[in-house]
Amino acid sequence: MAQPAQAVHGGKTGSAWWVEPYLTVLALGLFGLYSIWLVFFQHTGQFHNYLSPFFSPTQSWGIKVLPALWVLWVPLLFRATCYYYRKEIYRGFFHDPMACGIPESRRKFYFGETRFPFIWTNLHRWFWYLALVVLVFLWIDAIRAFIFPNGFGVGLGSIIMLVNVVLLTLYSLSCHAFRHLVGGGSTRFSCADGSPTTRYKLWRTVSDLNQRHGLFAWISMFSVWFTDVYIRMLIYGVIHPVRFF
Amino acid sequence: MSENIESHSYDILIIGSGGAGLRAAIAAAEGGAKVAVLGKSLLGKAHTVMAEGGVAASLGNVDPDDGWETHFYDTMRSGHFINNYKTAEVFSKEAPQRVLELEQWGAVFDRTPEGKIMQRPFGAHTFRRLAHVGDRTGMELIRTLEQKILTTNVDVFQEITATKLFLDNGRIAGAVAYYREDGRFALFAAKAVVIATGGWGKLFKVTSNSWESTGDGAALAFRAGAELIDMEMVQFHPTGMVWPPGVRGILVTEGVRGEGGLLRNSEGERFMEKYDPQRMELSSRDVVARGIYKEAQAGRGTPHGGAWLDITHRGPEYIKRKLPGMYQQFMALADVDITKTPFEVGPTIHYTMGGLKVDAYSCATNVPGLFAAGECAAGLHGANRLGGNSLSDILVFGKRAGDGALEFIQGNEGMPRIDEGEVQAEIQRVLAPVGKEDGENPYAIHERLQEIMADHAGISRTGSDLEKGLELILELKERSRNMVAPGSRAFNPGWHTVQDVSNMITLSEAIVRGAIERKESRGAQWRLDFPDELEEFGKVNFVHKLEDGEVKTYTSPVPEMPKELQELFELGAAPGVAKSGKKE
Amino acid sequence: MAEEITLSVFRGDRSGGREQEYKIPAMTGMVVLDALHYIQAHQAPDLAVRWNCKAAHCGSCSAEINGSAKLLCKTRVDDYENEVIHVRPMHTFPVIKDLVTDVSWNYEKLRQIPAFQPAINAPFTLQQRDVDRLQEFRRCIECFLCQNICHVLRDHDAKDAYWGPRMMIRISELQMHPLDTADRLDLLKGAAGIGYCNITKCCTVVCPQGINITENGIIPMKESVADKYFDPLGGLVRKMHK
């Protein structure tokens, strides 16, 4: 029995349910275009001791690819298979559904994540492992950003890079797959004497972080973006580096 | 015109899919019988789902001195000794086993630091005794039984209303019912029938009960010849919501007081000091309800005629963890944050202690093959029910009724015969109001009945009020014969209400007649004209029978306790307390 | 608050129907279910609506109010000041009459989930922290609003492929029980179709019990499925760990 289209989205009738999916498309779309531009038209992200996260690590151990592409696929796939981004992507790009209760146009041929390509999302944890490796390099870069030719120092770029890597770390540690790995997958949280297991304590901590995973996802994406923009502007000489001491 | 109807045949038919009915079905099915369960609503949504505070059983997990003797002692004392001691004895002995069984089937109770089932204090229980899950214990109980039933070989019929029981030469033979969905009828022939249809709190307007509590099963069995007992005993829960009007009556769990909530009148006084200085807020329900009522009568009530209940001193975090349902209920329905301010409460109808008279061990009624368990049966609670005792009641006697029915069918194997003419006549009777426009509106009759009960048989009663009430009920009974239900048979709530109201009128008559006869105040029965508890009435129960269509009321002696049980009351303190040597 | 409120209620059955307007007097603190009861008592005695507790405990009164999936007994009329209140049955299930829908499919699926199989006999020794997760899921009142809103069931009508969020948390609760010995991962990946959920989280948004269906139930179950089927290495490590 047909019922007219009705929106269900927690809010009231007429509220702007379409804003979120469109904003998602806009933000992710622009970020994607920016990345493509970097891959094809930019060859370096180095400005003295600052290194753009898109171009880290710089050593390629003899593997010949475009410098930005050499590692970029890791965070890209990591994010593309992230539970949080999946929601935003399915809603924004695939309208599956756009918002809760908004009828979808395509009624047949929905297979969710049971077939190619989305069945790949099950491999999320593997990208998490790889992303962790990348993260180690980013930490090294962040530390290097504090070492100037004349020794230790703090510049605006050092702070930006530090904040960026902290946000990326929060994003990675609040990952659902990690939450499962660290303790969520076990069913026993107590030792024989009734005290909490270590896994439980870890799981609790990660669970608390996990509640803000969506937030970390967005701000860490913007911080990566912003870090690159800052360093690129230094490279092009649009702005001058700021040293605090 | 005769209806072509669906016809089933079962060993055991269980009417009622609340806790008692489901537990009976599990027992009967595990014994190998072919079992059907009927319910007026969907599976897992029966009235039992509303129970909040907990299930009472002397597990002794937090107070190791607790034991069946003390639970028995508390139950008898709260019932003012007109309960059936045999019922109370098997009850207190078997309750712990029934609760643990739930855990075995997947129920997840709150835990103690040692990892056992947590137990909380409740009104008039000597020890901390109520196993619970936050404030949604009934939900846990019925969900567990539902999940067990779904994987047991039992046929569940949902949203179906039984309207009549049939006999074959005095022995039970089955029942007829209609599907609410489309008004189609079905006949259930059965060797034994268990009634587990719950109480009749919907007789009153201000009630904590769900719509199902219209006493169908008790009325059906009564018409089939079963006896009703203690009908005058109707429990007021002291704390229902009183404001806004739409939510009036909705329960505020006793758990709030169990967790330390304090009652105050408009002058800020903890008035329970006057009525029960020892147990204060955790006194038995009749005492607290009367306390709140008296304060309001004396002009010391809250703006909407109740008392203030205050739990703020326990702090927001504790309240939200231990009483999440209450917190949300007040936030959503009354715009009150109970973690920050006291809130208004007042008495609400909650439970019916009276009901079908049954054997303490087998739950058999006086009609061969007819059994009853749960709120529709009587004997355990006497003049006042203890909080938490009902959930253990439905488990203990649900199982016993199932077992009792099993035993009965082993001795009576043949399938009884149901008279076709009787079935058709019943169907015609039930269908008569459908589609008619001119006549009495069942909703209006129901409302009128509620008014009569509130005005004439409410929390405080007098002989003359009751007599007047009886007169009005009999008048209403006449009017009700002309109820109509415009529309079709398909899911027609007006038509459903016609059945409910007829049943409630039948029971209201027994309630008022019992209340007239009991010329004393005892437990829930508070007679302004006889304010004292009188010894001679402590020896009798009032029993009602239907004879040639007339309700007849008799007295029946309260069974006398054997010596070893009587001694439990002569220790100077509750048995567990006396034994441990500590002072009460 | 306005003296009079206007409701537009779906009246009809399997063969179709339309909304009908009713005007009723407003009362302080009224919920939509009260308003419907008023209509039943005074204007349309045969208006069909399923309810039971009127206290958000039983999960009978699910419907769609002005486009939102809600419990009728928990939704205040004064949330819709100066608006017509449109009340419609749940979209995902076949209408029986007016606001009453046929939800029997859910019970069929509940029946197909292998029951709790404890390793030992009660009484159990379990800490509160061991059962916190299960208790969150056991708060479910089976209102089936999550099933109603899940786009897999609602728009794709894939009831034969995916059992919906209510079943996912029921399975989660069993899988996470410290004493359970049954394995439902094959079921999850197979017949129950967890892969059909694309974690777009509408179920979590509508759940009146505030159960975090996706983060605490479905995602951990997807990870458990990944443990078994998509992560042979991790599986090996876990085996050695045991």
Ligand SMILES: Cc1cc2nc3c(=O)[nH]c(=O)nc-3n(C[C@H](O)[C@H](O)[C@H](O)COP(=O)(O)OP(=O)(O)OC[C@H]3O[C@@H](n4cnc5c(N)ncnc54)[C@H](O)[C@@H]3O)c2cc1C
């Ligand atoms: C708000 C509230 C809180 C409570 N809290 C507690 C508590 O904390 N502890 C405690 O011990 N007790 C508590 N109680 C009391 C307790 O919940 C009930 O007494 C108990 O659940 C009754 O169970 P039952 O199985 O006898 O009947 P019910 O649960 O009432 O079930 C009756 C069943 O019979 C069916 N039925 C009725 N008529 C018919 C018919 N004509 N045809 C077919 N089926 C029919 C109904 O559909 C239903 O399935 C509370 C009660 C309320 C209202």
Ligand code: SF4
């Ligand atoms: S998150 Fe999954 S289960 Fe929940 S509504 Fe979306 S698709 Fe359905």
Ligand code: SF4
């Ligand atoms: S999970 Fe929530 S929305 Fe779904 S059925 Fe249970 S209570 Fe309702």
Ligand code: FES
């Ligand atoms: S879930 Fe988002 S990173 Fe893993």
Ligand code: FES
């Ligand atoms: S009537 Fe029970 S949840 Fe609304």
